[in-house]
Amino acid sequence: MRWSQTFIPTLREDPAGAVAASHRLLVRGGFIRRLMAGSYSLLPLGMRVAHKISGIIRQEMDAIGGQEFLAPVVHPGEIWKRTGRWDDVEGIMVKFEDRKGADLVLALTHEEVFAHLAAEMSSYKELPQLWYHLQTKFRDEARPRSGLLRVREFTMKDSYSFDLDEEGLDRQFEAHRGAYHRIFTRLGLDTIQVEASSGNMGGSDSVEFVVRSPTGEDRVAVCGECGYAANLERAVGLVDQVADEPRPGPPEPFPTPGVRTIAALAELGGFAAPIRQIKTLVCMVGEQLTLVVLRGDHDLEEQKLADAAGEAVRPADEGEIVEALGAHPGSLGAVGVEDLPVIADPALRGRSNMVTGANQDDVHLRGVDVERDIPVDRWLDMRTVADGEVCGRCRRGALAVSTVIEVGHIFKLGRKYSEALGAAVLDESGRPAPLVMGSYGIGVGRAMAAVVEVCHDDRGIVWPIAAAPFAVVITALRPDRAEVLEACEALYGGLLAAGVEVLLDDRPERPGVKFTDAELVGIPYRLTVGPRGLESGEAELRSRGGSVNERVALDLAVHRVKELIG
């Protein structure tokens, strides 16, 4: 393509409010434009990158036996009601009605539709199946942010596997693990595979593919010894043991005027160090107001609690707390509370001589023996692991916590959707068997943004060749001179004939403008053709990453470029 005739609106300045590098650079480079919060148009350059990424995804999905479909974006509410998600995912699901008043929803994912399609199968002989599509999803996120990293409308490659049994599912799951690894590697992304919570997707196991980046929204823990890696929503570490000095007698109230936080209480002395406090939180677990207690220096990981309890969890509001306990947050405790269930973190097991709130404002209790004084109903691991903690699996290595971008997620779903939607086949013995499903997703735009987060410098994007909108840009200096234009056209024609994706910068701009634009846009190779080099029949060939910087004879340039891009 010719730059002069292509819509590439580059900007000299960062867009207002853009913080993430991928956000700034994709907008400045003319790849994307925002329509509303969390909705972006792909411009020609962005579309080319999206095509590259989709192409790689298709190749790898096809290689593991995937068949490409295209399912609709607007679904009948009916199928979502059948799986129960009509109510479960309230909030981010956009619901509306057609002219007849029938319920419709915008696709947030496609388990229901594909399970519905799978209901047409009738024999185990048709299995296994692996179906996928690249299709728009819409999720009315509470807070879209960071350009393409978290949006409301996006294209996702989602695939769905159907098997007769768990062994089949395991094979498809492992095939996806391999395919995803290859996809991200080809895109230049160094991914970590981490155990993750399945959230309200349901199902047994899930693995996220994540890329280390400070811009990410997720945090994961990775063991340096055994390779254990898990999202903090699930990660398990070993808690350090604390030796308590026993203190005889019942808990003793003491006045703590104005003390509302763990830190403020700790200032009263060593006896109230955070590690010697009991943190009492009040949560709505399902429909039940529940006391949640942890060690003072530990944080609650809500998802771990939700998964362990098998219920949705939300923090109680202040009104609910005061009504139930008669005190405000800051003076709460679980000692002697009989009318509410108490869930405790195992780090509190066996602890004694601790400090906690007395359920009376400005009063705390000391000398609390956890198992003696608190009526614990359930012990559930629900604390957030901390950086440096000992690995919960190998019990030797240290867990390193890092911030990551989630670029892919694979789920073992089991039979939830197939049972709800009647997707079953007859097995060898002639009995109906609900299909065992898996689902697997990659966000195309997020992958694009992740590549930019990882591959950029202070001048702009540095695309890996596999994702680049063009492999080469020919920068024509003084295109108003016939000899320059002729040489560029010859090169351009030669590269096109050789099947190289080439952009000819034929704009009547000054050299500096062209160089900076080429670097901002991030095209991997640049051939510079100007009067100076033409005197010796040469062009200058540079790689955006800096590893190549050489002069090539014009008649060898096509060959040399082919050699470099492979």
Add this chain to the structure above:
RNA sequence: CGGGCUGUGGCGCAGCUUGGCAGCGCGCCUGCUUUGGGAGCAGGAGGUCGUCGGUUCGAAUCCGACCAGCCCGACCA
């Protein structure tokens, strides 16, 4: 949903405190000069100052409501 902030030509911003001609930089158009790292000169186009209402002789500016967006948090199939 809570907290903080912002809305002024295509982009980035000033002006608002103390009401009185709507400005600057970049970009854009025309001409001339220039051309190996964001050119110079001259001329020019382009704005319901987010929306609605109020105060006032007069509102970008003051007041109210609403809308939109950004950042932090909550939330996140």
